[in-house]
Amino acid sequence: MRAVLSLSKLRSQFVRDVEEISGEDLLACNQCGKCSAGCPVAAAMDMLPSQVIRMAQLGMTEVLQSRTIWICASCLTCVARCPKGVDLPRLMEALREISLRAGASEIDLDRLPPDLVRELPQLAIVGGFRKYIK
Amino acid sequence: MKVSYYPGCTLSTKAKGYDRSGRAVAAALGMELMELPDWQCCGATFPLATDNSMALIAPTRVLYQAEQAGEQVAALCAICYHVLKRTQTALERDPVMRDRINWFTEQEYGGRVRVVHLLELLRDGLGWEELSRRVVRPLTGLRAAPYYGCLLLRPYDEIGLDNPEAPTILHDLIRALGAEPVDFPYSTECCGSYLTVKDPTVSETLSRDIVASARAAGAQVLVTACPLCQFNLDWPQRETEFGRTGDEIPVVYFTQLMAVALGLPEEDWGAEGMYTDPRPLMRKWAAG
Numbered sequence: 320m321r322a323v324l325s326l327s328k329l330r331s332q333f334v335r336d337v338e339e340i341s342g343e344d345l346l347a348c349n350q351c352g353k354c355s356a357g358c359p360v361a362a363a364m365d366m367l368p369s370q371v372i373r374m375a376q377l378g379m380t381e382v383l384q385s386r387t388i389w390i391c392a393s394c395l396t397c398v399a400r401c402p403k404g405v406d407l408p409r410l411m412e413a414l415r416e417i418s419l420r421a422g423a424s425e426i427d428l429d430r431l432p433p434d435l436v437r438e439l440p441q442l443a444i445v446g447g448f449r450k451y452i453k
Numbered sequence: 454m455k456v457s458y459y460p461g462c463t464l465s466t467k468a469k470g471y472d473r474s475g476r477a478v479a480a481a482l483g484m485e486l487m488e489l490p491d492w493q494c495c496g497a498t499f500p501l502a503t504d505n506s507m508a509l510i511a512p513t514r515v516l517y518q519a520e521q522a523g524e525q526v527a528a529l530c531a532i533c534y535h536v537l538k539r540t541q542t543a544l545e546r547d548p549v550m551r552d553r554i555n556w557f558t559e560q561e562y563g564g565r566v567r568v569v570h571l572l573e574l575l576r577d578g579l580g581w582e583e584l585s586r587r588v589v590r591p592l593t594g595l596r597a598a599p600y601y602g603c604l605l606l607r608p609y610d611e612i613g614l615d616n617p618e619a620p621t622i623l624h625d626l627i628r629a630l631g632a633e634p635v636d637f638p639y640s641t642e643c644c645g646s647y648l649t650v651k652d653p654t655v656s657e658t659l660s661r662d663i664v665a666s667a668r669a670a671g672a673q674v675l676v677t678a679c680p681l682c683q684f685n686l687d688w689p690q691r692e693t694e695f696g697r698t699g700d701e702i703p704v705v706y707f708t709q710l711m712a713v714a715l716g717l718p719e720e721d722w723g724a725e726g727m728y729t730d731p732r733p734l735m736r737k738w739a740a741g
Binding site for chain 1: 461532
């Protein structure tokens with residue numbers, strides 16, 4: 320992948336938004352990769368969690384196109400293991416929020432399988448809708 | 454002893470058996486779970502965005518109701534416990550946010566109520582030794598795999614129930630009931646949680662790995678404290694080779710195992726209507 324890096328991107332509004340919404344310092348991550356190594360859903364992701372942080376650090380808004388931010392289940396395994404105390408699920412939530420606030424929606428209510436909806440526990444519906452729809 | 458109790462939405466609907474068995478075992482151990490009057494849903498997610506104060510309103514209303522009722526409130530659902538405990542911690546550490554929420558709800562939540570899980574009351578109040586003395590039908594020889602999942606334990610500095618990487622609370626409970634806790638590597642892995650709403654194939658892959666790991670370790674039953682884990686582990690088994698031959702591993706709530714060991718009648722197990730019927734297994738030990 321070709322990527323253009325520039326000082327203006329590194330200090331862009333996008334980087335400030337991610338840090339403000341998440342409350343996290345992006346540059347605290349030194350890319351050790353421990354989050355990616357232990358992530359239980361990494362196999363379903365198109366990009367590793369640590370790579371998502373790297374792109375956000377560099378101000379690359381293309382990261383919003385990644386499926387990874389929607390696959391992260393906020394299980395907090397990475398939080399328990401990060402040696403730098405970075406709260407990665409908060410960064411993922413910030414990236415999801417930026418997309419959702421711009422109009423994205425991850426659940427098409429008309430296409431939810433009725434047999435699944437009948438069986439789902441209530442908290443999955445309440446929680447899932449709060450997390451993936453604005 | 455009376456303890457305020459917050460059942461939450463799922464224990465009043467899809468997971469009634471967890472509620473039933475939880476109340477029954479608490480009563481058998483001298484604890485009366487007093488349901489909060491007029492409670493409402495906690496929202497089922499703790500907001501991870503710092504500017505999303507709206508999602509703190511529902512759990513704060515619950516905490517306010519609990520504060521009116523007493524010093525502590527117990528939950529059974531791991532998600533309710535997670536959301537309420539994190540909200541309680543967040544508002545204790547951030548009085549400005551608490552004022553902001555109180556201004557909106559027009560309720561003065563003081564930030565003092567203690568959120569506990571029934572597992573905590575058993576470990577820290579009753580104690581494992583006392584629990585094992587109360588057992589009348591020891592589950593001797595039952596190989597039970599403790600499945601913790603994620604939100605019951607993490608993040609540690611806000612939840613603080615047990616070690617987030619090497620927990621023992623369910624192991625200790627299983628041992629106190631006379632059964633054998635089965636160690637397996639997926640004990641604290643995530644079941645996929647809310648992904649089951651929008652990407653069921655992802656969560657079903659995760660859950661099948663978890664169940665396969667427990668099976669390989671020789672487990673006869675999986676034990677959980679979370680209605681979403683219960684669903685995510687139990688429901689996808691129907692489409693596996695084991696589901697087709699009726700060899701699924703039942704996924705039970707810890708309170709259901711307790712109900713058997715404490716000699717409670719079958720209606721108190723709350724085990725009817727689960728995808729994989731655990732009752733044939735439970736009856737073996739109930740018969741003594």
